[in-house]
Amino acid sequence: MLSPVKIWRNQKKIQKLLNLHGRILSWTKIYVPPLGFESQAPYVIVVVALDSGINYTAQLVDWEEKHLVIGQAVKTVLRRTRDPGEEGVIPYGIKFKPL
Amino acid sequence: MKIAVLGAATTKFGELWHISPRDLVKEAVSEALDQSGCSRSQIEAIFVGNMLSGVLGGQENLGAFFAEELNLPVSAMKVEGACASGGLAVHAGVMAITSSLYQTILVVGVEKMTDHKPEEVAKSLMGAGSDVERQAGATFPGLYALMARAHMKKYGTTEKDMASVAVKNHYHASLNSHAQFTRPITLEQVLTSSIVASPLKLLDCSPISDGAAAVVLSKNKKQKTKNKKQVYITASVVATDSLGLAERQDLTTIDAAVRAAKKAYKMAGITPGDIDVAEVHDCFTIAEIIAMEDLGFFKKGKAAASIREGKTTLGGRPVINTSGGLKACGHPVGATGVKQIVEIYKQLKGTAGKKQVKGAKIGLTHNVGGSGATAVIHILRRD
Amino acid sequence: MYNVGILGYGIYIPRYRIRIDDIAAVWGKNAADIKKSLGVSEKAIASLDEDAVTLAYEAAISALKHADISSSSVEVCMVGSESHPYAVNPTSTIVAEFLGVGRNYLACDLEFACKAATSGMIAIFGLISSGKASIGLCIGTDSAQAKPHDVLEYTAAGGAAAFILGKETDCLAKIVDFASFTSDTPDFWRRDGVRFPSHGGRFTGEPAYFAHIEGSAKHLLHKLKLAPSDFAYCIFHMPNGKFPREVARRLGFSEKQLSPSLIVDKIGNPFSASSLLGLAAVLDQARANQLIFMASYGSGAGSDSFVFEVNKNIEKRRNLVPTFSTFMKNKQYVSYVDYLKYRGKI
Numbered sequence A: 001m002l003s004p005v006k007i008w009r010n011q012k013k014i015q016k017l018l019n020l021h022g023r024i025l026s027w028t029k030i031y032v033p034p035l036g037f038e039s040q041a042p043y044v045i046v047v048v049a050l051d052s053g054i055n056y057t058a059q060l061v062d063w064e065e066k067h068l069v070i071g072q073a074v075k076t077v078l079r080r081t082r083d084p085g086e087e088g089v090i091p092y093g094i095k096f097k098p099l
Numbered sequence B: 001m002k003i004a005v006l007g008a009a010t011t012k013f014g015e016l017w018h019i020s021p022r023d024l025v026k027e028a029v030s031e032a033l034d035q036s037g038c039s040r041s042q043i044e045a046i047f048v049g050n051m052l053s054g055v056l057g058g059q060e061n062l063g064a065f066f067a068e069e070l071n072l073p074v075s076a077m078k079v080e081g082a083c084a085s086g087g088l089a090v091h092a093g094v095m096a097i098t099s100s101l102y103q104t105i106l107v108v109g110v111e112k113m114t115d116h117k118p119e120e121v122a123k124s125l126m127g128a129g130s131d132v133e134r135q136a137g138a139t140f141p142g143l144y145a146l147m148a149r150a151h152m153k154k155y156g157t158t159e160k161d162m163a164s165v166a167v168k169n170h171y172h173a174s175l176n177s178h179a180q181f182t183r184p185i186t187l188e189q190v191l192t193s194s195i196v197a198s199p200l201k202l203l204d205c206s207p208i209s210d211g212a213a214a215v216v217l218s219k220n221k222k223q224k225t226k227n228k229k230q231v232y233i234t235a236s237v238v239a240t241d242s243l244g245l246a247e248r249q250d251l252t253t254i255d256a257a258v259r260a261a262k263k264a265y266k267m268a269g270i271t272p273g274d275i276d277v278a279e280v281h282d283c284f285t286i287a288e289i290i291a292m293e294d295l296g297f298f299k300k301g302k303a304a305a306s307i308r309e310g311k312t313t314l315g316g317r318p319v320i321n322t323s324g325g326l327k328a329c330g331h332p333v334g335a336t337g338v339k340q341i342v343e344i345y346k347q348l349k350g351t352a353g354k355k356q357v358k359g360a361k362i363g364l365t366h367n368v369g370g371s372g373a374t375a376v377i378h379i380l381r382r383d
Numbered sequence C: 001m002y003n004v005g006i007l008g009y010g011i012y013i014p015r016y017r018i019r020i021d022d023i024a025a026v027w028g029k030n031a032a033d034i035k036k037s038l039g040v041s042e043k044a045i046a047s048l049d050e051d052a053v054t055l056a057y058e059a060a061i062s063a064l065k066h067a068d069i070s071s072s073s074v075e076v077c078m079v080g081s082e083s084h085p086y087a088v089n090p091t092s093t094i095v096a097e098f099l100g101v102g103r104n105y106l107a108c109d110l111e112f113a114c115k116a117a118t119s120g121m122i123a124i125f126g127l128i129s130s131g132k133a134s135i136g137l138c139i140g141t142d143s144a145q146a147k148p149h150d151v152l153e154y155t156a157a158g159g160a161a162a163f164i165l166g167k168e169t170d171c172l173a174k175i176v177d178f179a180s181f182t183s184d185t186p187d188f189w190r191r192d193g194v195r196f197p198s199h200g201g202r203f204t205g206e207p208a209y210f211a212h213i214e215g216s217a218k219h220l221l222h223k224l225k226l227a228p229s230d231f232a233y234c235i236f237h238m239p240n241g242k243f244p245r246e247v248a249r250r251l252g253f254s255e256k257q258l259s260p261s262l263i264v265d266k267i268g269n270p271f272s273a274s275s276l277l278g279l280a281a282v283l284d285q286a287r288a289n290q291l292i293f294m295a296s297y298g299s300g301a302g303s304d305s306f307v308f309e310v311n312k313n314i315e316k317r318r319n320l321v322p323t324f325s326t327f328m329k330n331k332q333y334v335s336y337v338d339y340l341k342y343r344g345k346i
Helices: A004-015 B021-036 B053-057 B062-069 B085-098 B118-128 B131-135 B140-155 B159-173 B187-191 B255-268 B285-294 B303-308 B325-329 B333-349 C020-027 C031-038 C052-067 C091-099 C116-129 C201-224 C242-251 C255-261 C271-283 C312-317 C324-329 C336-342
Strands: A021-030 A043-050 A055-060 A073-080 A092-098 B003-010 B045-049 B075-079 B104-111 B195-197 B211-218 B231-240 B277-279 B362-369 B374-382 C004-012 C016-019 C042-045 C076-080 C106-110 C136-143 C158-167 C173-185 C233-236 C291-295 C300-310
Touching (some): A021 A055, A021 B140, A021 B195, A055 A073, A055 B131, B003 B085, B021 B104, B045 B062, B045 B085, B045 B333, B053 B118, B062 B075, B085 B211, B104 B333, B159 B187, B159 B285, B159 B303, B231 B333, B255 B285, B333 B362, C004 C271, C020 C031, C042 C158, C052 C136, C106 C116, C116 C158, C116 C173, C201 C291, C201 C300, C233 C271, C242 C255, C255 C271
Parallel strands (some): B045 B104, B277 B362, C233 C291
Antiparallel strands (some): A021 A073, A073 A092, B003 B231, B362 B374, C136 C158, C173 C300
16 A cells, blocks of 8 residues: 555645646657556656756656657646555646647 | 676576575575685675565565575675666675775675566566656656667667667577577567567567676685686776656766766776677667667767677677676676676686687676666776 | 625546447447437546546636636635545545645535535535635536446546636626525435446436426526526536436426537536536626526435526636637547446456
């Protein structure tokens, strides 16, 4: 079970990253997922250069093949991230959506 | 710097379900000690390179664990830096001797990975990355795939270029009796293997393996030796960078390796052109291409073509990964950095058998932790 | 006592759609019959990583932008849903935290099947009207679930609508009045710990939906001495395409008054967000001084009826945030298997 304290501490950082714009620096489609992400595979993860000056790594959602290019404009959205299992606190975090 | 390597040995790497970590270490250590001509009582300290004993096996306190197993109740500690744990353990040994606190020490790298499901192992390996990467559902193939795609975009590197690294390393491994994979493979086989994290396919990725490697390092050179060649470590450098890919300056290079290598060449008083043979960290095919550039063997964007043309295959120069590298020899995480030293030791001693690089005098090992957070470079030479 | 109005609103509809044709094909049913009897052709579905929290967040951030109000001025946050991610742990606090609401606010989670959010609207009205609060956020959100092979599978959809309420000045529509009609009628329910809801089939019609909506509507119209002809628009909870059309006809509203609200025709039934999404679609085109009639329905059962009066300020608030039409342009069809994956059923 994910630590509720860690989730709580982490969520403060997430609020600051919502609704930001950026561009894809690189992307990959993961076919062999790690434990906890099986139900989601295959999925795309991207490294994005945010307009604010920092880079961030997260999944890309609501995409079509044409969006999987370096340079594609994206924005940050709030989504569920890791699988909390039957009993755990649900972690929410940042993902990217093509603009 | 002049640290003598008195003995060096590895176990076979592979899916060694029937051999425990204790037995792996005992095997590698006893062979290394035999070669060294040292008595057990001369060993003053043990440095253990390992990453996953705790998270997968529930066992910490690995220094004491193996000290007990080897019946050497001396100074002992685990050194961890993800896939660079082995290299870091060697570096710790070098520091120990350089400090004059110890004269003769043992470094052992060991990893037991095949007891567990691949998904569990993949998750544990991500302990080497950042929490943001874990939350994104990234895997190591995924992180290197991100680097691959950036390299492909910037330099025109192709999937075929990456595949040729795998083909070369499997060819070298077919000459290595300790390698996990013993048969050569073709470009076609690599290109048609299933996708793990695009564009990396199954045969672009190093396997999950078990294995151990050990070296005996000393302030003093070997007294009596039939084989007149003496091998020394003349540089041992560690550099670090951000844990996560997002915080790197450039996705197409491992800057920690660039910095560590520059410092190592200076420490050893040589240039990249002096290297005859090297063991580099090809956890994924793209990693070897990037390493060729980071280590200064080829200019940025030019390594792929040179590899494809066979410049780094046995017969060329510098010859890269005669052991088969991580890809074909196997990658028991904590053991790899130490195995790299063993391979270069054999090359410089002239005992590398069918994969011998003729007249090898100066060698280099390149061991990376995570997607480039830690880089350890060792330079070795023979008298 | 203050008059209370809507200062802004925002919605969110998930990207993925599944066609009724594709669901029917899996179960060997006649799609044409189903489309005809339920009056739906496709529905919107939330992704595996979306839930009532994330949908509510998107609608709310849009509403705050629309109202041009900072999240720190929100003093009340009420979220109504049938798919709160936790049985115990409020959705409203999670959403408010991500919105940056601050600490000096009241948060409240509501449940009353599909009318949870309109109950919230009434509660917030009371707080503002009495002077106890100035700005309130009311959200209806659902990532609706339905048992495979059940008739509900053709209509249960995901979506969210958020409304910022405040004092009448600067509002784009005033809440004139409201009335509720309630009874204990078990037409549709879900036991604690059970994943999918159950329902009484045809029992959900006359004694449930129709009785309660007609009850609250007639009560409110009588109270205000208004007739259907006084309204430019009407909105009813939309469990399918047929019921709202029928109840509108019975109460004396015309097709013209009803059709701008019929989001069910495009996205199905997003439960607690249904009537509020209809209200948002109507407000997108409503003009100053027009009267709007809305009646929600929640199984169990109850109906909340409202009368809104549009203010000329609405013209200043056009095209500031994505509207229902915007979301209609952004859709992607998925197969039944993908639908099962996204809704976590496999």
